[in-house]
Amino acid sequence: MQDGQIIKVSGPLVVANGIKNARLFDTVLVSDLELLGEIIEVNDDKVSIQVYEETSGIKLGEKVVSQHRPLSVELGPGLLSSMLDGIGRDLKEFAAQEGYYLTRGSKITTLNDKRKWYFHPIATIGQRVIPGDYLGYVMENKFKHYILVPEGVAGVVNWIADGEYTIIERIATVLKDDEQEQGVVMRQYWPIRKQRPYKGKGLPEVPLVTGQRVIDTFFPVAKGGTACIPGPFGSGKTVVQHQLAKWSNSDVVVYIGCGERGNEMTDVLYEFPELIDPKTKEPLMNKTVLIANTSNMPVAAREASIYTGITIAEYFRDMGYDVSLMADSTSRWAEALREMSGRLQEMPGDEGYPAYLASRLAQVYERAGIVKCLGEKTREGSVTMIGAVSPAGGDLSEPVTQATLRVAKVFWALDSSLAYARHFPAIDWLESYSLYQERVDHYMRRQVNRNFPKYRKRAMALLKEEQQLQEVVQLIGKDGLSDFEVLKLEIARMLREDFLQQNAFVEEDMFTSHTKQMLMLTCIMEFFAEARDALMHEHVYIADILNGESIQKIGQMKYIDETHLDKIRQIIKENEEELSQIAESLKEDQIIEGI
Known part of the structure; x- marks a missing residue:
């Protein structure tokens, strides 16, 4: 059916008229090539369409056919270890069918509807079920992929499968309250711009263990929380996100490469299958979904890629899993918004971005959280969203960074000077902050060590004081400082080099548990306390302490x-003994000299 025809083409924006019953965000097929597009503006009998593929060569008068449904992503078994583009097409299948170059109008699905999965039933015949209840599960490698009762289905199970089925074959039938029988398959579609439902949201308080000491100790993010990583080019945004994807204690990782360079996604594809997840002892790729919409792919699809990724994350969250969502980067997503807004001739805001930039960002970050999932039995799942921001020239005052800071609860400020000094993670401890700190402190006090918050506060105070002391040193030299101030500088150096700095290429240092972090911090802070007490002796000098073996x-x-x-x-223990011996030996030497 020919619904309408093209009357204007402007890059990825197409204007058409004559589409019957056109609705905002409905998907359409544009031209004879059947390019996928989405209606983003309706004005009387004209609609503006955002086309997610290259539009060169399209002529005026070509047909536009409405699908009369919103842009949706296919959900079900087979998502894990897959690599999708921004609108949910499987890139591995794309390469197998079309070759290694993207061709326009290709109809590639997200999931393989011919592969059979062994369905293990959980629900029983005669059991009453509601949306969100477990019907059963299939095994993806060693991952339990639960099949849930879909939205709008509630009633009594009158048949359930046990055996091998494809995602489009019935695995259960439910007799609904109106006496109609509803078949259930493993595949479902969900509109990417619509948030998946839940019973209620909770307050994030359990930390997401990342293994990065500067994050876990000083600027933690809680499961179900939000964090942003702004920084200039080369400061290590992608490095930090890769580390979090590799080592965080989440059940599923969704990594979105939104407008970034293709070699970064290539690194993920090469590294993740070789890395072993410490939690499952399986290759890391087995719990990862990659969404690649790199810088040489259609710009318009960048905007959709973020929504596609967060919808997949919510799908696994509803099973009761903890999901980490990495978006790299939301600046490229905002640039796609800016381009489409400009083509729609909307009134621009700061630096040409649309006036609704902040509200769109808030809508995306709001979909993160720790929730009580739908279903009869209570279970919790979470989506932790960590978004990179790439401000031009490292200017944190630009609109995308400022709008993100208003909604994200954790701010990891990357410093290019630290990156150039090979200090990784290059997170500036003087600029960063975490609004989850108080709640995480309660958790650390109960689960790790009651002294953890106390030592953390003392260490941060020393790092802040170091900056002031360094200014004095630059003015009058180190000789102008007292022994106690020199000691503070040395402890701050230990915190920077021996605690905050990590080497991702050394197996023992790439990941640090909470227990080890506590012991390392205790070691430094106890040394500081013992050295301070030793300096109170009349005949102990700072050189005696700095020349000891403890520092090594x-x-x-x-x-x-x-x-x-x-x-x-x-x-x-040895540090304490050594500092005590220094004080005692110098005291004895003084007594002998007096005699």
């Missing part, structure tokens, strides 16, 4: 394996 031992503790943490406890 502290510098080596980051390379101690997680299975040998008693060695760090031994270092703490």
